[in-house]
Amino acid sequence: AVRSDDLAPTSSAVAWSQRLDRQLRSGDPQQVRTALAAAAARGAEFVVVRDPGDVLRVAGDLVAEHGSTGDGRTALRLQRPGSPVALLGPDLARKARSEPAPDPRDRPLEVPADLPNVSVWVSDGGAGRALVLATENEPGWRAWVDGREAPLATAWGNQLAVPLPQRASEVRIGYTEAPRTALLVLQAAVVLFTAVAALPLRGRATGRR
Numbered sequence: 001a002v003r004s005d006d007l008a009p010t011s012s013a014v015a016w017s018q019r020l021d022r023q024l025r026s027g028d029p030q031q032v033r034t035a036l037a038a039a040a041a042r043g044a045e046f047v048v049v050r051d052p053g054d055v056l057r058v059a060g061d062l063v064a065e066h067g068s069t070g071d072g073r074t075a076l077r078l079q080r081p082g083s084p085v086a087l088l089g090p091d092l093a094r095k096a097r098s099e100p101a102p103d104p105r106d107r108p109l110e111v112p113a114d115l116p117n118v119s120v121w122v123s124d125g126g127a128g129r130a131l132v133l134a135t136e137n138e139p140g141w142r143a144w145v146d147g148r149e150a151p152l153a154t155a156w157g158n159q160l161a162v163p164l165p166q167r168a169s170e171v172r173i174g175y176t177e178a179p180r181t182a183l184l185v186l187q188a189a190v191v192l193f194t195a196v197a198a199l200p201l202r203g204r205a206t207g208r209r
Helices: 011-025 029-041 053-062 090-098 178-197 202-206
Strands: 046-049 063-068 074-078 085-088 118-122 130-136 141-145 148-150 153-155 159-163 169-175
Touching: 011 029, 029 053, 029 074, 053 063, 053 074, 085 090, 085 118, 090 130, 090 153, 090 159, 118 130, 130 153, 130 169, 141 159, 159 169
Parallel strands: none
Antiparallel strands: 046 074, 063 074, 085 130, 118 169, 130 159, 141 148, 141 169, 153 159
């Protein structure tokens, strides 16, 4: 099992998890749905909450109950789990660079690849598109397009993005600090689990419901 104290999340990952926490507890349909879409973009498949009532009430078709954990918490399956690597077209890539989280209606193209070592061939496409990875953009990541090192960018807050040329290209992405690679791949999911599992029971805290 992986525990949250085994990891040293980056400051941006901590800020992201805190924002997710606030959004999931807000009871506001748009904020809750945005938080779930952000979790999917980070590659999460499940969230675990103490009281699923408010989340289920406003999440619509984004989650479904998936049973209970041993301590009585409820596991919710994300109905649109994100791929570790996604291809964003020009319009969506521009949105991703300026917005802190994906819109629940966004539909990036899933790319069959796994972190941390990515090697894919992309066909030609519009100017401004990008590959987005379900991990933080931090020192140690490098990308090559057709054998030449390529600049990195960020998307949806601080997720790693690689801008792509219009021509068909071979893209390779890797992390240069092997001992920390596994932690980076698991980081978002573990921080997400820790933040959501610690949510208080809103009904008891406020006296409502």
